[in-house]
Amino acid sequence: MLESLKPQPQDKILQLIALYRDDPRADKIDLGVGVYKDATGLTPVMRAVKAAERQLWEIETTKTYTGLAGEPAFAAAMIAMILGEGFEGRAAAVATPGGTGAIRQALELIKLSAPGAKVWLSDPTWPNHPSIIKYLGMESAEYRYFDAATCGIDFAGLLEDLGRVSAGDVVLLHGCCHNPTGANLDMGQWAQVVDLLLARGAVPFVDLAYQGFGDGLQEDAAATRLIASSFPEVLIAASCSKNFGIYRERTGILIALADPTRKALVQGNLAFLNRQNYSFPPDHGARLVTMILADPALRADWQAELEEVRLNMLSLRQSLAHELRRATNSDRYDFVAHHRGMFSRLGLSEAQVMELRDRFGVYMVGDSRINIAGLNARTVPILAAAIAAVGG
Ligand code: LMR
Numbered sequence: 001m002l003e004s005l006k007p008q009p010q011d012k013i014l015q016l017i018a019l020y021r022d023d024p025r026a027d028k029i030d031l032g033v034g035v036y037k038d039a040t041g042l043t044p045v046m047r048a049v050k051a052a053e054r055q056l057w058e059i060e061t062t063k064t065y066t067g068l069a070g071e072p073a074f075a076a077a078m079i080a081m082i083l084g085e086g087f088e089g090r091a092a093a094v095a096t097p098g099g100t101g102a103i104r105q106a107l108e109l110i111k112l113s114a115p116g117a118k119v120w121l122s123d124p125t126w127p128n129h130p131s132i133i134k135y136l137g138m139e140s141a142e143y144r145y146f147d148a149a150t151c152g153i154d155f156a157g158l159l160e161d162l163g164r165v166s167a168g169d170v171v172l173l174h175g176c177c178h179n180p181t182g183a184n185l186d187m188g189q190w191a192q193v194v195d196l197l198l199a200r201g202a203v204p205f206v207d208l209a210y211q212g213f214g215d216g217l218q219e220d221a222a223a224t225r226l227i228a229s230s231f232p233e234v235l236i237a238a239s240c241s242k243n244f245g246i247y248r249e250r251t252g253i254l255i256a257l258a259d260p261t262r263k264a265l266v267q268g269n270l271a272f273l274n275r276q277n278y279s280f281p282p283d284h285g286a287r288l289v290t291m292i293l294a295d296p297a298l299r300a301d302w303q304a305e306l307e308e309v310r311l312n313m314l315s316l317r318q319s320l321a322h323e324l325r326r327a328t329n330s331d332r333y334d335f336v337a338h339h340r341g342m343f344s345r346l347g348l349s350e351a352q353v354m355e356l357r358d359r360f361g362v363y364m365v366g367d368s369r370i371n372i373a374g375l376n377a378r379t380v381p382i383l384a385a386a387i388a389a390v391g392g
Contacts, residue, residue, distance in 0.1 A: 020363045028361035031374040039376045046245045048302035052291040068271040070095025074286040077293040078253045089260045092267035095281040097250035099209045099239025105254045106235045120171040126179045146181045151335040167201030176220035177210035177341025180369035190223045209239040212306045214340035249285025323384035352390045360386040
């Protein structure tokens with residue numbers, strides 16, 4: 001049986017991890033996978049997470065199963081963090097293994113209720129979006145998003161393409177900190193997108209993996225909140241991997257907003273999907289998140305550390321834009337300071353990306369996406385000089 005398997009394409013982001021690891025050069029720079037690193041290159045366990053783990057070790061008396069949808073307290077805390085108050089009556093939710101698990105369950109839910117629905121993706125988007133959609137045999141389409149000339153948003157192209165969305169189509173939107181570009185809509189643009197998609201009868205599907213990494217915990221939820229309060233039905237896949245730094249704990253949630261009369265039906269279907277795919281979702285990370293969000297002291301400490309992380313990335317952005325100005329004697333990289341989140345797409349060619357890897361040991365995704373958090377005060381000028389050296 002197994003001899004009939006075909007080799008699968010490697011994930012371009014995850015592939016970089018191995019390539020970087022196997023590079024013997026001591027001065028190599030890893031700007032690949034989206035993992036936060038401090039100035040020493042460490043991905044720390046956040047203080048509040050450590051404190052919650054210590055408490056949990058003391059108070060946890062059983063490891064028996066949780067609910068099939070995860071603990072209701074986790075869902076309530078996440079719904080409040082993402083949407084604020086007032087959504088309980090419309091929000092069905094399941095805990096999932098990370099943000100990817102939430103995306104997968106959302107797509108399965110779409111398939112279950114509207115098998116022919118088309119899913120619109122930004123061009124570009126996180127490569128795992130089209131990959132899972134293709135794996136599930138679903139139909140997809142792309143809307144323009146990134147303007148290669150300015151490394152900003154092609155907003156006219158975006159509106160034109162979303163103007164072709166049909167009623168019942170699903171439109172996947174990055175709630176904040178667009179991956180891979182780092183270019184984000186402002187609230188005026190979000191309002192236009194909301195009006196257009198409402199007029200088209202679309203169902204928004206928000207991927208929210210970086211809340212707190214862009215402009216702040218509340219600010220980064222603003223677009224998702226606008227969407228949630230505007231549309232009768234919304235899917236939201238959220239991840240705790242980055243903002244709680246608990247990548248390997250696989251902690252995420254899928255929230256489905258629906259008419260209150262349909263909440264129980266949707267909840268039952270979400271629990272069913274969990275049962276079919278992996279039964280009970282992972283609990284440890286979700287429990288830590290619930291404890292942190294419920295305890296004022298832990299929550300304040302977590303928010304303070306998240307803010308340190310955000311401001312560190314912001315200051316790296318500013319110094320990289322500054323160093324690139326000097327190294328290239330131009331302002332064409334000023335967009336780096338205006339982008340938000342972990343990533344910026346620099347607009348380099350694939351040949352330049354390869355040259356940066358071969359000559360300078362600088363690892364970035366082939367589309368020239370860099371993880372800002374892979375930099376530090378020492379490597380920022382090195383990167384800027386290397387980019388100038390390859391003609392960027
Ligand atoms: C990324 O885009 O680098 C992260 O979301 C990690 C991943 O799983 O790809």
